[in-house]
Amino acid sequence: MYKQLKTTVSKNGNIQKLSRIFQPFNVIPMESQTKQKEKEIHSKSSKLMLELGIIKQSSPGCFNLLPLGIRALEKLTRIADEEMQSIGGQKVEFPTLINEKLWTLSGRVNEVKELFKLKDRHAHSYILGPTHEEIACELLSQSQHSYKDFPLILYQITNKFRDELKPRLGLIRSKQFCMKDMYSFDIDYEKAMETYSIVSDSYENFFNILGIEFHKVKGAAGVMGGSLSHEYHFSAEIGEDTLVRCSHCNHFTNVELVEENICPICKEKNQLIKSKGIEVGHTFFLGDRYSKPFNANFINKTGKNINLQMCCFGLGLTRILAASIETLSTDQEIRWPKPIAPYSVLIIPPKAGSKEEPIANSLLERLYHSLDNIQHVKKDILVDDRTDLTIGRRNIQGKKMGYPFIIVLGNRIKEDPVLFELHDVNGGIQVDLAFEDLLTYINEAYNK
Ligand SMILES: [Zn+2]
Structure with missing residues (x-):
């Protein structure tokens, strides 16, 4: 079980938490198939979608579509x-x-x-x-x-x-x-x-x-x-x-x-x-x-x-x-057309027990609800609340899942002004931005 992130439920509604999503990763090895057969049955997209818990096969040609x-x-x-x-x-x-x-x-x-x-x-x-x-x-x-x-x-x-x-x-x-x-x-x-x-x-x-x-x-x-x-x-x-x-x-x-x-x-x-x-x-x-x-x-x-x-x-x-x-996509990481990614923004708060953790909690709420006021990403923001994992590990997984924007609350949230680490995943860009600039960046990305 993952440690739950301590966030209060604000009047604006619930924060959507990654730990609550039904997303079974493929830990069971696929039934033994010859390399050639696997090549015939699978493709880059089918492998990624199966491994990352986006779909699961029920019988050949019939699939469960999971929440993402x-x-x-x-x-x-x-x-x-x-x-x-x-x-x-x-x-x-x-x-x-x-x-x-x-x-x-x-x-x-x-x-x-x-x-x-x-x-x-x-x-x-x-x-x-x-x-x-x-x-x-x-x-x-x-x-x-x-x-x-x-x-x-x-x-x-x-x-x-x-x-x-x-x-x-x-x-x-x-x-x-x-x-x-x-x-x-x-x-x-x-x-x-x-x-x-x-x-x-x-x-x-x-x-x-x-x-x-x-x-x-x-x-x-x-x-x-x-x-x-x-x-x-x-x-x-x-x-x-x-x-x-x-x-x-x-x-x-x-x-x-x-x-x-x-x-x-x-x-x-x-x-x-x-x-x-x-x-x-x-x-x-x-x-x-x-x-x-x-x-x-x-x-x-x-x-x-x-x-x-x-x-x-x-x-x-x-x-x-x-x-x-x-x-x-690449062989390792999913990429979605931006308008249909399961979530548009993934927020990664600091690891539990880190120096950044106390500052991050209030920042996170403010960030979440400000993003939720941007029309294109409204109700489309996910928080990776598995704070027992390092930021790096969650960031790698977030990129593998292809969320178009990943916002990391890293060590620069201690600075004045506070800086957020933004990963524009589809664009392959990483940049540190102040609060208002971050909101502008994401808003403009959907108005191009
Ligand atoms: Zn011609």
């Missing part, structure tokens, strides 16, 4: 919600249990190998939803719609299921995963293309907020049907998709679409280099591929019943979480 992992996923979910709602997306929740008849009607039931199928006690067949085009169209078909009701954009953020042949790389290829899936309905092709382009812009915003370089490439439609699609990728060695980069114009394309080593953008020859990517988002124009069999229709100006034009848009949120870590 959920904090990060919830932040990512909020960013997705804000982006989707800013373009008129309305949040819904479709059932996870999908009547198999719907997939028989669309003709996909035998096409998709990765379906989880199950029966209820009346022997009715269901599938665990991997995607919800059928459900969305069936919903629309249940009522009459005027051409004035469109565009309509519905989305959900829920767990999806795929019976993966080889689950691997932790949350990057798992059997259960959290996905944002969105379905748009328009009255004609031109309007559907307008919606497609608006959503594509919001995807770019979403990835820009995360601050990770992404590559948008034309995609193959595959089992979704439809005539136009784009994939969004993060570059990573462990990626399962092969992308092609033109070293002349730096444009990325999908390998399947490039013929004879000619860049489709700048038309230069022999400048294409293969690279690996993790697919983190996908958009499709589906036309009437689903609206037709389901009679998802609207009544036009002349009173005619017409099939709606549909698009669908996916973002794999748990995969984005893991792929971000994969992209930013």
